[in-house]
Amino acid sequence: MDTRDADLKKELNATLQARRELGEEYDSALVDSFLEKVDQRLDGVVERRVRRQLAEQQMVVARGARSPQQSTDSWGERFGFGIVSLVLAIPLSAIGGGVAHLPGLLVAWAGIVGVNGAWAFRNSPGFGRRGKKSADSDWAE
Structure with a gap:
């Protein structure tokens, strides 16, 4: 008390x-x-x-x-990032597939998926707030 x-x-x-x-x-x-x-x-x-x-x-x-x-991104930002990602995926796939065939194509798409996953995680609600709880009570001030 x-x-x-x-x-x-x-x-x-x-x-x-x-x-x-x-x-x-x-x-x-x-x-x-x-x-x-x-x-x-x-x-x-x-x-x-x-x-x-x-x-x-x-x-x-x-x-x-x-x-x-x-903190929450608009629909337009998400849509724009997805479009840019797909547009850049075309030349990356061509380069990766042309140089190293299937392994190069897999590496290129792993990178694309990784970048999109990191972007989605960074912009998810609550990022950076996990486990943060207020230690002091309003009554105790």
Whole structure:
């Protein structure tokens, strides 16, 4: 249990103790007071989260990298890469097949498939984010 949870637990215990001392006629005022404190806590957490996300986006823009919204390539980029790959495959196949016959053709196509596979993997959602988990909680800030 971190200190923020302990503070909230203390507030709840104090509210319950005040209810015991003051009686049921003050229930709504005590509940409203406690909920106001919870609302303030949530507002602080949301504000910190928004500030953190804005700072991360500014860092991405400052580094010249793509923003998370731009990380997925458009259909046109994928289609264009596929067309260029097939156009370049024709002379590569001719050269590989002409020089080393079947082994040369297989090497040329292995290279084409390898380049396309690497491009597809690099542009897949989540590339570079595997295993990255936030170690700190929003409540613990």
